[in-house]
Amino acid sequence: SAVISQKPSRDICQRGTSLTIQCQVDSQVTMMFWYRQQPGQSLTLIATANQGSEATYESGFVIDKFPISRPNLTFSTLTVSNMSPEDSSIYLCSVAGTGEGYGYTFGSGTRLTVV
Amino acid sequence: GEDVEQSLFLSVREGDSSVINCTYTDSSSTYLYWYKQEPGAGLQLLTYIFSNMDMKQDQRLTVLLNKKDKHLSLRIADTQTGDSAIYFCAETEQAGTALIFGKGTTLSVSS
Numbered sequence: 001s002a003v004i005s006q007k008p009s010r011d012i013c014q015r016g017t018s019l020t021i022q023c024q025v026d027s028q029v030t031m032m033f034w035y036r037q038q039p040g041q042s043l044t045l046i047a048t049a050n051q052g053s054e055a056t057y058e059s060g061f062v063i064d065k066f067p068i069s070r071p072n073l074t075f076s077t078l079t080v081s082n083m084s085p086e087d088s089s090i091y092l093c094s095v096a097g098t099g100e101g102y103g104y105t106f107g108s109g110t111r112l113t114v115v
Numbered sequence: 116g117e118d119v120e121q122s123l124f125l126s127v128r129e130g131d132s133s134v135i136n137c138t139y140t141d142s143s144s145t146y147l148y149w150y151k152q153e154p155g156a157g158l159q160l161l162t163y164i165f166s167n168m169d170m171k172q173d174q175r176l177t178v179l180l181n182k183k184d185k186h187l188s189l190r191i192a193d194t195q196t197g198d199s200a201i202y203f204c205a206e207t208e209q210a211g212t213a214l215i216f217g218k219g220t221t222l223s224v225s226s
Contacts, residue, residue, distance in 0.1 A: 001160075031215045042203065042218040043158075092158070094214070100144060101163040102210040108157040
């Protein structure tokens with residue numbers, strides 16, 4: 001299964017600023033997924049990022065707030081823009097597997113605190 | 116839209132069996148997964164089952180799928196304190212598309 005390197009692992013940011021989260025995969029993948037996990041909550045899909053096309057955002061998430069880049073088949077970034085305390089969450093990237101069970105792999109997550 | 120429901124808490128004694136339940140609404144769900152999340156850690160894939168299967172066993176883990184009732188369960192035999200974590204049920208209709216997650220069940224194992 002793929003291995004994902006996600007960074008930063010955590011950050012404390014001032015409100016109104018932006019943070020860019022990076023995910024590097026050790027193999028080429030078509031789609032990458034970005035999730036948000038608010039404190040004590042489940043994972044909510046933010047967007048799906050295909051290489052060479054605009055990301056597809058889920059209801060409640062917009063490109064101006066969460067711009068995504070996908071410059072190649074092994075890398076993606078998610079930016080959390082103009083942050084407020086409500087953006088304090090864990091952000092995770094994920095890719096689908098290709099082997100038995102198509103098990104999805106997740107990055108270790110970025111724990112963001114906005115003050 | 117698609118929805119995945121789980122009970123929020125389960126408490127068991129060490130050595131007992133744990134059964135975590137999940138129901139889903141999308142009848143097209145084809146791939147169903149169980150993930151484990153320990154405090155401060157990422158998501159670990161535990162096991163999976165396809166919709167054309169009724170049961171899958173992997174060491175201490177048994178997954179049962181009732182497709183008619185859209186009900187999925189994860190049984191952990193001989194539960195250990197190291198099994199204490201949050202367990203997420205997740206599903207997708209098509210391999211390679213995004214997973215939809217349940218809210219997670221917090222399993223607490225006491226010695």
